[in-house]
Amino acid sequence: MSYDPNSLAGIPEAGRVRLEQNKSGLFTSDLSVNEFLLVKQAGFDPVGLVVGSSIYHIGFQTPRRGNREMETLSKAMYEARNFAMTRMEEEADALGADGIVGVRLDIGRYEWGADMAEFIAIGTAVRHSEGKLHRAPNGRPFTSDLSGQDFWTLMHSGHRPVGMVMGSCVYHVGRRGFIQSTAQMGKNVELESYTQALYDARELAMERMQSEAEDLQAEGIVGVQIQEKSHGWGSHTIEFFAIGTAVVPVADAQPIPAPTPVLGLDN
């Protein structure tokens, strides 16, 4: 889905009404009180809870023998997440936000079978209180899965988030052949073909994430998570999904004073 900053395509009438209301002052947010106060302190105002969803039908690809990527599935998993993220960004755009913090990206599959899933992205849109533009270089609102606390710390460490970057790779891990499994039976050996398959799949996902960050001219990525899930495709087909927040340095940062060591009375 191409991104159009003025587009509200896919957002129904009731949604537009709500976004209009948000624009006129009332904000909603899933920020905790700590996060709310810290986001304020970092110089941003929450403007609204923004959500993007996509219910997606995943196409079919015959698994072939051996270790190989299942491109159709990789594309599906990426595209559906991208739909959800883009819609969330469009909502933030409609609110005139600079970006979105605390983004959660989930997949709900329920009992729908392997071919249908819901992808959902949810976060709190924020706007700089003095109107300084904090968007990503491509003009989109920035997205970040960092908490309000992490957002404050990052802003004070001389960096700011530019966007969440992700890479997906659905990989079919080939079964060992008869000869190979017989040869390895009862021995302490590395199962090289499995190591190679999982290694490759992870690399592909991370490489894709990295190239997204490079497109954003980011300095680096923080908070990368790698999720490994077999979304009901059976034990030999696994999705490797890498996601993190790309950051860029800012010139006029006020550094955090040296931390004070404390012994907390809470856990």
Added chain:
Amino acid sequence: MDDAEAETIAEREREDSLERIRRGGIPLQAEQRLKDLADHDGFFTSDLSVSEFHLCQQAGLRPVSQVMGSCVYHVGYAGRPYYGGTYGYNVNAIAAELPSLSHSWNAARELALSRLRQEAAHCRADAVIGVHITKGAWDFVAGAIEFVAIGTAIRHEGGPPNPHPVLTGLSVQDYFKLNQAGYDALGLVGASTVYYVIPSVASQQIQRSRMMGPGSQNQELTDLTQGLYAAREAAMGRVESAARQLGAAGVVGVTYEQSIRTYEAEGSFGTGSHRDLQITLHVMGTAISEPHRTAGAPAPRGLKVTPVIRLNR
């Protein structure tokens, strides 16, 4: 007083309590306990942690009593929504609210919260802190839900009594911090909604085919996505209107709970079955006021942040 007499009195009290419940009130005994607690200065019950209790003393808050509001509600049956024309055949997708189910969830939540508010008023509290809601089901009655809202009623020491206690989902720490930063908690705002979505004929064909035909391709089921959006906007819109009615500047700590069930439904003209969605959403958060301003002073920028390194772990 002999046993028979005592039994008669107990029976009358149960009848009274039942009548109070029917009117949306709380049982007689609960009211009595709370009034007693309100009159006994000093003794209190609470579900506060030790840190919260300590902070209460620092912040000039006094716990009065743990308070509760509950409601067992029977959620009736709601079939698929009716749409014009031949039942079971529609070219376009249908997304419609199931008003009876939505109403059940909303009514149950509001009843439980209103009882919580009554309990708080009986013990002359100014606010209820840490309200958490649990939704449970019991074996003994099918199709019923129990909403239980529990929190700790507190009084602001020295302040004028508040005839309408404020409910908040915030912990004492959060309540204190917000207050220090210049915001008031105004109350819990919530909404539930249940939607039913029937896919369009095109989406039904995608659902039915797998290795060949339209279902072999990656694609979004846009009509189902739209249905989900409609449901979400209905719920979130209601939360926002509720916040507006309280004169809020915003809502923090919004929880967004979503569950989707699919129902296998038979298409007409022997076209085979497809999957409908039933979407249940619960959205809830704490409404907060505009920050207080003293005349001439700049808007408060919140609390001072001190970076620390924890030595606990």
